[in-house]
Amino acid sequence: RAGIQAKTKMAKAVRRWEVFPGKNKFYCNGRIMMARQAGVFYLTCALIIVTSGLFFAFDCVYLAQNVTPTIPAIGGALFIFVMATLLRTSFSDPGVIPRASTDEAAEMERQQAVNSSPPGSYRPPPRTKEVVIKGQVIKLKYCFTCKIFRPPRASHCSLCDNCVERFDHHCPWVGNCVGRRNYRYFYLFILSLSLLCIYIFACALTNLIL
């Protein structure tokens, strides 16, 4: 969690986001977490806000008078939902797995050295660990950057330099990775944005016809 406090022995307490090892950027005292290159996100916001703004300014004025005032109401609700889910997707933690502490990494190295054959070669083989999940054998891959065995369906994002749980993809439009903890918001954003597009299109068409 981005805002968890880690008390050190020194006088000042250090927040975890201040010493975060990945490439994420933090804002608002650690409440907001985004990727390093967030330029396209601002473009997304601008596109949505400008298009919706034009819709409200022109089509709604006409349609509210001539058809029914619920048209801008529904449009407004949809717009708020789109922006809320977009901001939730962009600003929240996608499910970053904290890197292993030096002690844990050392312990894993030690176990690996014990398990592998006597020192014939100095190149360590690619590391996997097998676990049995409900009777099926699954191989967990080792992440050399984060020094952990990734849980099933986790993946390392090279742009953010983090391992993310149930990693879907890194979305530049949203300016963040899409993983387990923000998948719901991302999916609803895409869905509601499609609905908003169709709605605005239909209303604009109605406006042109009438």
Added chain:
Amino acid sequence: MDAQCSPHTKVFVQRDFTDGISVRFQTRYPPELEGRIDRSTYERTINKINEMFAEAESLGSKTYCESCFACMSAYIALTCMDTLYEKTLKKVRHYLEEQNQNIFMPRGVMLIDPAERGLRILEIDISSVETPQQPGC
């Protein structure tokens, strides 16, 4: 173990995946705790933690209502209230703090909250200061 000369021994309790990918930690008693914490106390603690996570991940009417309500409010309600899972993580943290305070720390053992490690492992910190017969450290 070659950790006899370090001030801390660390044991890493891995996830128990036998029942699927829900959050569960292995209840196998680590041999490093021999003489400090008895088996039943340790297993009781781990089982309680597993129970709390199982409850958090269960699908009940409370979870459905919470999710629907949050969705209807365009997730703005989530800024004011904690979800069941977040409440459970807090519960686990308080439980571990209390257990550490009362049972584990007086014996030189500390359990680290798995949330600090991304719910991958449960770290046990064993301080070796109570064994003065270790030479030259």
